[in-house]
Amino acid sequence: MTTVVNESAPGGAARRAAGLPRLLPRAPEDLRGHLARYGAVPYRGKVGALIADIKTAGLTGRGGAAFPVHRKLAVVAGARQTRKVIVANGAESEPASRKDELLLRLAPNLVLDGLQLAAETVGATEAHLYLHGAARPEILRALAERAARGLDGRSVTVTQAPPRFLAGQETALVNRLGGGPAMPTFQPPRVSERGLGGAPTLVQNVETLAHIALIARYGPRWFRAVGTDAEPGSMLATVYRPDLKTQVVEAEIGTPLRDLLGDGDEAQGIQAWLIGGYHGTWLPLPQAAELTLDNAALRRFGAAAGAGVLVALPAGRCGLTEAARVVSYLAAESAGQCGPCLNGLPRIAAGLAELAGAGHRRGTLADLERWAGLVTGRGACNHPDGTVRFVRSALTVFAPEITRHARGQCSATDRRPFLPLPAGLPTSEEDWT
Ligand SMILES: Cc1cc2nc3c(=O)[nH]c(=O)nc-3n(C[C@H](O)[C@H](O)[C@H](O)COP(=O)(O)O)c2cc1C
Ligand code: SF4
Numbered sequence: 001m002t003t004v005v006n007e008s009a010p011g012g013a014a015r016r017a018a019g020l021p022r023l024l025p026r027a028p029e030d031l032r033g034h035l036a037r038y039g040a041v042p043y044r045g046k047v048g049a050l051i052a053d054i055k056t057a058g059l060t061g062r063g064g065a066a067f068p069v070h071r072k073l074a075v076v077a078g079a080r081q082t083r084k085v086i087v088a089n090g091a092e093s094e095p096a097s098r099k100d101e102l103l104l105r106l107a108p109n110l111v112l113d114g115l116q117l118a119a120e121t122v123g124a125t126e127a128h129l130y131l132h133g134a135a136r137p138e139i140l141r142a143l144a145e146r147a148a149r150g151l152d153g154r155s156v157t158v159t160q161a162p163p164r165f166l167a168g169q170e171t172a173l174v175n176r177l178g179g180g181p182a183m184p185t186f187q188p189p190r191v192s193e194r195g196l197g198g199a200p201t202l203v204q205n206v207e208t209l210a211h212i213a214l215i216a217r218y219g220p221r222w223f224r225a226v227g228t229d230a231e232p233g234s235m236l237a238t239v240y241r242p243d244l245k246t247q248v249v250e251a252e253i254g255t256p257l258r259d260l261l262g263d264g265d266e267a268q269g270i271q272a273w274l275i276g277g278y279h280g281t282w283l284p285l286p287q288a289a290e291l292t293l294d295n296a297a298l299r300r301f302g303a304a305a306g307a308g309v310l311v312a313l314p315a316g317r318c319g320l321t322e323a324a325r326v327v328s329y330l331a332a333e334s335a336g337q338c339g340p341c342l343n344g345l346p347r348i349a350a351g352l353a354e355l356a357g358a359g360h361r362r363g364t365l366a367d368l369e370r371w372a373g374l375v376t377g378r379g380a381c382n383h384p385d386g387t388v389r390f391v392r393s394a395l396t397v398f399a400p401e402i403t404r405h406a407r408g409q410c411s412a413t414d415r416r417p418f419l420p421l422p423a424g425l426p427t428s429e430e431d432w433t
Helices: 010-019 031-038 049-058 068-078 099-106 109-121 133-149 170-177 206-223 257-259 296-299 319-332 340-354 363-374 383-397 400-406
Strands: 002-003 085-092 126-130 155-161 201-205 234-241 246-252 268-273 281-284 309-314
Touching: 002 126, 010 246, 031 109, 031 133, 049 068, 049 206, 049 400, 085 109, 085 133, 085 206, 099 109, 099 133, 099 206, 099 234, 109 126, 109 133, 109 201, 109 206, 109 340, 126 133, 126 170, 133 155, 155 309, 170 201, 201 206, 234 257, 257 268, 257 309, 281 319, 281 340, 281 383, 319 340, 319 383, 340 400, 363 383, 383 400
Parallel strands: 002 246, 085 126, 085 201, 126 155, 234 309
Antiparallel strands: 234 246, 268 281, 268 309
């Protein structure tokens, strides 16, 4: 169950004092409500005009890689081709993430404003919205309302992303919009240089676009009023708490993680955090308890905020079993095009499942380390690298559990699955379209 919780989540008072939420209204906002709150789309009337403000704001992408937005805008704005494409990425292909769906449902017009403003900024001739099905009705309604008012400079083509882990990766997205399967391809060239149909293509996460819509209205100083100097602004996070409540929270970048997740004292019963989702990093408690939600801090622990999936694993669950479940899912989600990924990830998944069983071969841990080394850096996309990051951190944080399982024991008192995974794994070729 996903809720917006700037009131009820821990740290809610601090967020309110910081002027948050900025992106999420309490209830779905139709066009009339959106216009009453924000006014018309603040077009600048010129290609490139918004780039300086975005650069001063220091906005980075919220789809996972935190790449500086002004740099991608500048590449596409500066391209000589007459045909240019912009895509709003709402695929939200990480199964544990809920923030893009909620944003699209509650504030579709903020995302669509950002899409139009970014399209104007780069001189896009074609605009697309690529999304996971759940938010489609709200988006289609918003687009119809906007068309009736003549608000949009460009019409927007909506395409549904298949529910696959890789579907939101930008080269997979470009393949899908071009009529092919949502599978990644090797880069370079980057899609910003040669993307959909060979045109320079700007792909931005839908949350990134909503931030652009606000920066265009309120300016970079306003944006920088929250966050850290190096990583300004706020970000949406999907937070899994031990009480099984899943919450989407808009948090200031640099917020103490314990304010969002709890810090593992006995009353809260948390054994570890998972930061950054299924390509993310397990962190041990209490060692990580002082960390904050920003990449500069997280990097010291080999972690990154990614697309904002934050998990507090309750003490009664087996982290090793949870990790093994996720890695079998990730192995099944390999697009099967690159040998090391196709062959290596299932072996890694089988090795981890063996550790999570009762007793394992002597060489299993060493095999896992060897296979991890063999797949790293060997894919067209970073699926193998992300999976290996998750696996290595699990092996470290859950080392005591590995020893217990080797003796045929397990510390879990609750064996229900904790981390969300799609029911039934798609396996056929058509599932990529
Ligand atoms: C395996 C994988 C899955 C991804 N899935 C998504 C996704 O569902 N949504 C998204 O916005 N970005 C996703 N990305 C990141 C995109 O490739 C791309 O960097 C992003 O959409 C750019 O937008 P941003 O700069 O605004 O973050 C994924 C990347 C990888 C490697
Ligand atoms: S690395 Fe794996 S997931 Fe990525 S394109 Fe190659 S086979 Fe597909």
